Amino acid sequence: MYLRYQTSRLVQWHDTDAAGIAHFTAFFRYMEEAEHELLRARGLSVSMQREGEHLSWPRVSVRCDYSSPVKFEDEVDVLVRIGRIGKRSITYAFDFACRGREVAHGEITAVCCRITEQGLPESIDIPEWVLDRLKGNGES
Amino acid sequence: MYLRYQTSRLVQWHDTDAAGIAHFTAFFRYMEEAEHELLRARGLSVSMQREGEHLSWPRVSVRCDYSSPVKFEDEVDVLVRIGRIGKRSITYAFDFACRGREVAHGEITAVCCRITEQGLPESIDIPEWVLDRLKGNGES
Amino acid sequence: MYLRYQTSRLVQWHDTDAAGIAHFTAFFRYMEEAEHELLRARGLSVSMQREGEHLSWPRVSVRCDYSSPVKFEDEVDVLVRIGRIGKRSITYAFDFACRGREVAHGEITAVCCRITEQGLPESIDIPEWVLDRLKGNGES
Amino acid sequence: MYLRYQTSRLVQWHDTDAAGIAHFTAFFRYMEEAEHELLRARGLSVSMQREGEHLSWPRVSVRCDYSSPVKFEDEVDVLVRIGRIGKRSITYAFDFACRGREVAHGEITAVCCRITEQGLPESIDIPEWVLDRLKGNGES
Numbered sequence: 224m225y226l227r228y229q230t231s232r233l234v235q236w237h238d239t240d241a242a243g244i245a246h247f248t249a250f251f252r253y254m255e256e257a258e259h260e261l262l263r264a265r266g267l268s269v270s271m272q273r274e275g276e277h278l279s280w281p282r283v284s285v286r287c288d289y290s291s292p293v294k295f296e297d298e299v300d301v302l303v304r305i306g307r308i309g310k311r312s313i314t315y316a317f318d319f320a321c322r323g324r325e326v327a328h329g330e331i332t333a334v335c336c337r338i339t340e341q342g343l344p345e346s347i348d349i350p351e352w353v354l355d356r357l358k359g360n361g362e363s
Numbered sequence: 364m365y366l367r368y369q370t371s372r373l374v375q376w377h378d379t380d381a382a383g384i385a386h387f388t389a390f391f392r393y394m395e396e397a398e399h400e401l402l403r404a405r406g407l408s409v410s411m412q413r414e415g416e417h418l419s420w421p422r423v424s425v426r427c428d429y430s431s432p433v434k435f436e437d438e439v440d441v442l443v444r445i446g447r448i449g450k451r452s453i454t455y456a457f458d459f460a461c462r463g464r465e466v467a468h469g470e471i472t473a474v475c476c477r478i479t480e481q482g483l484p485e486s487i488d489i490p491e492w493v494l495d496r497l498k499g500n501g502e503s
Numbered sequence: 504m505y506l507r508y509q510t511s512r513l514v515q516w517h518d519t520d521a522a523g524i525a526h527f528t529a530f531f532r533y534m535e536e537a538e539h540e541l542l543r544a545r546g547l548s549v550s551m552q553r554e555g556e557h558l559s560w561p562r563v564s565v566r567c568d569y570s571s572p573v574k575f576e577d578e579v580d581v582l583v584r585i586g587r588i589g590k591r592s593i594t595y596a597f598d599f600a601c602r603g604r605e606v607a608h609g610e611i612t613a614v615c616c617r618i619t620e621q622g623l624p625e626s627i628d629i630p631e632w633v634l635d636r637l638k639g640n641g642e643s
Numbered sequence: 644m645y646l647r648y649q650t651s652r653l654v655q656w657h658d659t660d661a662a663g664i665a666h667f668t669a670f671f672r673y674m675e676e677a678e679h680e681l682l683r684a685r686g687l688s689v690s691m692q693r694e695g696e697h698l699s700w701p702r703v704s705v706r707c708d709y710s711s712p713v714k715f716e717d718e719v720d721v722l723v724r725i726g727r728i729g730k731r732s733i734t735y736a737f738d739f740a741c742r743g744r745e746v747a748h749g750e751i752t753a754v755c756c757r758i759t760e761q762g763l764p765e766s767i768d769i770p771e772w773v774l775d776r777l778k779g780n781g782e783s
Contacts, residue, residue: 236539236549237532237668239661241410241715243482246657247422248395251388252517259516263576269516270381270575282387286426292484295550295661296543342383344432376679376689377528377672379521381575386517392657399656403716409656410715435521435690436683521690523762527702528675531668550661562667566706572764622663624712 225305226357228261234297244292251285254317254329257301261315265356269333278353280333281344283312287329293321305357311335311346313357365445366497368401374437384432391425394457394469397441401455405496409473418493420473421484423452427469433461445497451475451486453497505585506637508541514577524572531565534597534609537581541595545636549613558633560613561624563592567609573601585637591615591626593637645725646777648681654717664712671705674737674749677721681735685776689753698773700753701764703732707749713741725777731755731766733777 238249259269269280293299299321306316312334319327335353336344378389399409409420433439439461446456452474459467475493476484518529539549549560573579579601586596592614599607615633616624658669679689689700713719719741726736732754739747755773756764 235532235536236660237535237666240656241659241661241663242419242421242484243661243663244421247425248388248391248657251391252515255388255517256515259576268576279382281382281384281432282429284426284428285387286424288424289422292421296539296548344382375672375676376520377526377675380516381519381521381523383521383523388517392655395657396655399716408716436679436688522699522701522764524701527705528668528671531671535668559662561662561712562709564706564708565667566704568704569702572701624662 225308226261226265226303227305228257228264228303230257230260230301230303232256232299232301234293234295234299236295239295242292244294245297247287247289250287250289250317250319250327250329253299253301253319254285254287254303254315254331257303257317258315258331258333261303267353267356273350273352277338278350279336279338279344280313281336282331282333284332285330287327289327291321291324291326293319293326297321299326306330308349308354308357310348313349365448366401366405366443367445368397368404368443370397370400370441370443372396372439372441374433374435374439376435379435382432384434385437387427387429390427390429390457390459390467390469393439393441393459394425394427394455394471397443397457398455398471398473401443407493407496413492417478418490419476419478419484420453421476422471422473424472425470427467429467431461431464431466433459433466437461439466446470448489448494448497450488453489505588506541506545506583507585508537508544508583510537510540510581510583512536512579512581514573514575514579516575519575522572524574525577527567527569530567530569530597530599530607530609533579533581533599534565534567534583534595534611537583537597538595538611538613541583547633547636553632557618558630559616559618559624560593561616562611562613564612565610567597567607569607571601571604571606573599573606577601579606586610588629588634588637590628593629645728646681646685646723647725648677648684648723650677650680650721650723652676652719652721654713654715654719656715659715662712664714665717667707667709670707670709670737670739670747670749673719673721673739674705674707674735674751677723677737678735678751678753681723687773687776693770693772697758698770699756699758699764700733701756702751702753704752705750707747709747711741711744711746713739713746717741719746726750728769728774728777730768733769 317329597609
């Protein structure tokens with residue numbers, strides 16, 4: 224049973240656009256922030272040093288489907304679930320709700336990489352100690 | 364044969380992140396800018412007045428797959444194709460390349476809406492005059 | 504004695520740039536968010552309806568001086584003070600600190616406006632009931 | 644006589660906010676983009692390698708004063724002038740206009756730094772070869 228993590232975001236003024244609603248890109252910032260919050264809650268980080276290695280998680284695929292707009296100062300509930308853990312990648316699923324109504328659903332697939340001496344990401348198998356932290360039992 | 368439109372973007376400093384590459388959200392800004400450029404090239408706009416109606420195109424689904432990173436001051440070629448025109452929606456496909464290598468592929472599905480007197484979007488059939496402008500013959 | 508308000512922000516990945524630090528524009532988002540948080544703490548909003556009027560606070564001048572960089576996942580303490588209340592404008596001052604060291608100082612001057620029927624901002628004297636809420640006695 | 648450089652920006656949808664105008668932070672992106680465009684026009688970059696040194700220009704002070712709002716798809720003319728060249732810093736001044744009316748004025752002061760082996764910026768005197776390129780004679 225993979226980790227679930229609940230957080231929320233208030234729609235900021237700079238998130239809105241001239242249609243008077245949150246711009247569609249705001250949801251990707253909320254997703255990234257929630258993913259990183261989940262990682263921190265498990266003692267991890269999206270960019271971390273460990274045993275002389277620099278681990279990072281570049282995204283290879285992201286998507287978002289929108290069902291209802293949100294406005295300035297709306298409170299958006301964000302439920303993150305780890306939908307799938309592959310050998311080298313993790314897919315996070317995000318359910319967004321506002322006052323009980325669904326507003327959007329998103330996904331991010333990130334690949335586990337070590338940063339080489341040349342500063343380039345190289346995909347690697349997800350280390351055991353990372354998996355141990357992510358396979359929580361129940362809500363955090 | 365639907366419209367194809369070619370444009371480009373230079374990766375700006377504010378597009379980059381601490382990994383030294385363009386942040387994944389930058390590609391959604393490039394997509395939106397290219398979509399709107401295509402519309403303008405056809406005498407349209409993503410938010411336009413016509414015969415007392417205010418037409419707008421909220422997005423219902425967006426995605427992007429990343430195959431290779433781009434860096435500050437890289438020139439990114441953007442090819443937009445109208446992939447599908449439905450009764451009420453348009454799906455745009457975006458191919459991103461940098462110095463000849465593919466870097467990303469994205470999609471945006473936008474729904475044709477009129478803005479009601481209450482300022483809310485209401486989906487409508489895509490008007491004929493819009494379709495006429497989008498069904499170009501060949502590259503613009 | 505005008506209001507003081509204390510909040511904090513975590514530097515997000517999308518706030519950083521290729522120099523590995525928070526991009527200078529991130530501080531303006533932090534300022535705006537802190538200003539709006541202060542207003543909400545006093546039962547106000549930067550965009551609010553009252554007695555049939557729509558009040559808004561467009562900014563006329565903003566600035567920020569940077570003394571030290573901040574990085575991803577740094578906790579930034581933000582102290583907002585209302586530095587000056589004019590007849591029609593408010594100047595907010597922002598002190599940013601990270602682990603006890605000063606990192607930046609900013610200012611925003613916003614003008615009290617009502618939105619006309621044409622949707623345009625028109626500057627007005629700050630209403631008494633707004634002043635009453637902003638002239639707190641001590642920290643909130 | 645220091646360099647002057649003229650460019651323009653189209654207000655993008657993602658630049659706008661719920662007041663229907665360009666968000667105040669958009670102007671800082673326009674400034675940064677125009678500064679970097681000016682540097683490129685002179686064979687420079689805000690982040691460049693030369694003789695084994697990595698030069699960079701972190702900003703220490705930025706400001707913007709707004710006189711009139713701009714909207715989606717407005718064309719904004721940007722005139723950059725190098726206002727002052729100090730021993731270790733450059734101050735750029737930016738005049739923004741839209742259809743002939745002034746809309747904003749901004750300033751950025753950036754400090755010449757070399758990046759140390761630890762990845763930290765260390766201020767240095769502006770090299771002669773940089774000064775030579777910036778002291779253009781007339782408009783570029």
